[in-house]
Amino acid sequence: MHDYNDEFEKKLSYKEELRPEQMLKVIFDFVARISNEKEVDRILMLMADLGRELVVADRCTLWLLDEGSGELWTKVAHGIPPIRIPSDAGVVGHAIKGGEEIIINDAYSDDRFNPEVDKKTGYHTRNIIALPIYNNEGELMGAYQAINKMTREAAFNQQDLEHLKLAATYSGNALESAMLHQEIEDTQKEIIFTMAEVGESRSKETGNHVKRVAEYSRILALGLGMDEAEAELLRMASPMHDIGKIGIPDAVLKKPGKLTDEEFEIMKSHAAVGYQMLKNSRRRILKTAAIVAHEHHEKWNGRGYPRGLKGEEIHTFGRITAIADVFDALGSDRVYKKAWPLEKILNLFKEERGEHFDPKVCDAFFERLDAILEIRDRFSDACEETA
Ligand code: C2E
Ligand code: SIN
Ligand code: SIN
Ligand code: SIN
Ligand code: FE
Ligand code: FE
Numbered sequence: 001m002h003d004y005n006d007e008f009e010k011k012l013s014y015k016e017e018l019r020p021e022q023m024l025k026v027i028f029d030f031v032a033r034i035s036n037e038k039e040v041d042r043i044l045m046l047m048a049d050l051g052r053e054l055v056v057a058d059r060c061t062l063w064l065l066d067e068g069s070g071e072l073w074t075k076v077a078h079g080i081p082p083i084r085i086p087s088d089a090g091v092v093g094h095a096i097k098g099g100e101e102i103i104i105n106d107a108y109s110d111d112r113f114n115p116e117v118d119k120k121t122g123y124h125t126r127n128i129i130a131l132p133i134y135n136n137e138g139e140l141m142g143a144y145q146a147i148n149k150m151t152r153e154a155a156f157n158q159q160d161l162e163h164l165k166l167a168a169t170y171s172g173n174a175l176e177s178a179m180l181h182q183e184i185e186d187t188q189k190e191i192i193f194t195m196a197e198v199g200e201s202r203s204k205e206t207g208n209h210v211k212r213v214a215e216y217s218r219i220l221a222l223g224l225g226m227d228e229a230e231a232e233l234l235r236m237a238s239p240m241h242d243i244g245k246i247g248i249p250d251a252v253l254k255k256p257g258k259l260t261d262e263e264f265e266i267m268k269s270h271a272a273v274g275y276q277m278l279k280n281s282r283r284r285i286l287k288t289a290a291i292v293a294h295e296h297h298e299k300w301n302g303r304g305y306p307r308g309l310k311g312e313e314i315h316t317f318g319r320i321t322a323i324a325d326v327f328d329a330l331g332s333d334r335v336y337k338k339a340w341p342l343e344k345i346l347n348l349f350k351e352e353r354g355e356h357f358d359p360k361v362c363d364a365f366f367e368r369l370d371a372i373l374e375i376r377d378r379f380s381d382a383c384e385e386t387a
Helices: 004-012 020-035 040-055 090-098 116-121 158-198 206-223 228-240 243-247 261-278 284-295 316-330 342-352 359-367 369-378 381-386
Strands: 057-066 071-074 083-086 102-104 128-134 140-149
Touching (some): 020 040, 020 158, 040 057, 040 140, 071 090, 090 128, 090 140, 102 158, 128 158, 140 158, 158 228, 158 284, 206 316, 206 359, 228 284, 228 316, 261 284, 316 342, 359 369
Antiparallel strands (some): 057 140
């Protein structure tokens, strides 16, 4: 009779569990390398190696969830394209779907394991350990998976689970920021594509207006207690709030005087048009931009457009951009009006607190007025003209 375990012992000999000081060293070494790494692919491979060493496994993989396609993907080596599997496949799929940590020490007697994988590769899977991993916001990012424990016990245990969790905790931030960076690049490409599709932007006030609205929005987001990452997301998305104006005819958009009711109805469509343009994107920044385009003219008291949402029915991003946009519009010359003096704007804001504007965002605005005025000077339209 062919004894698999005998052969295993002869060929590979057992490895030992790491002693605590070895474990510390491994974690230190890897975390240092991982935090210096900017490429998602390389971080994935480093995290896989870290996991494998920590739990003394033969193989280890870090799978990432691609929400767009519903697949898990990973990178196992340089020069080889990423591997993709359906996010409900195999043991990892179970860990993802059920949000559970799984230890299987006899793979062939567990029906969550799919033996077809071994049949194709000639590998013999004995043990599998898999657990979902989450980012700082508690959102599912993917899963760690390790295969075949290489110690004499030849079985994964609860401690291994804890060690993989530790590996995920220590490297998660580096992974997230690399992913964000990646997303920025993907987004830039997508924006260029979108802009090319709709033609050149025609709204004259787009130059520094969108930059200021972006910076004001970021300041307000931080003032409301959002973290850097979320404030940054809004900063990147808010410049697209008026992208729907691309669909407004010149006769309305550039009319020097006051709009008729009918013209204003046409003008108001820019919110829904912008939303329609952006809403199908899978990119987080463009999804955020879709919300902002849709909701930046909603009012706290429910009298805004296009949907007449009220209070917290309006997304926080919409409530923030609303105040940033109006502050900038009032302080700027438009074809239909002169810029208002600051004092008049601030008086209006006090009146509109709890009417047009969310009182909390309005308070954050007054608390951070210095920073806001600094932005206004730095990106003034006069600067743009002379630049
Ligand atoms: P916008 O000029 O950038 O103005 C953005 C928002 O700032 C306006 O949203 C409004 O809430 C506020 N705002 C701007 N100017 C004034 C003002 O003189 N007084 C007050 N109380 N609020 C002001 P709104 O009203 O939904 O308008 C959306 C966009 O429609 C405007 O963007 C502008 O492009 C256009 N628009 C609005 N009214 C007129 C108009 O009378 N003539 C022309 N040509 N365009 C207009
Ligand atoms: C599975 O999770 O079912 C596949 C395990 C493997 O990659 O061998
Ligand atoms: C603009 O942002 O260019 C005009 C203001 C608006 O419609 O939101
Ligand atoms: C939308 O439907 O406008 C996007 C989500 C939201 O409303 O907050
Ligand atoms: Fe607008
Ligand atoms: Fe605007």
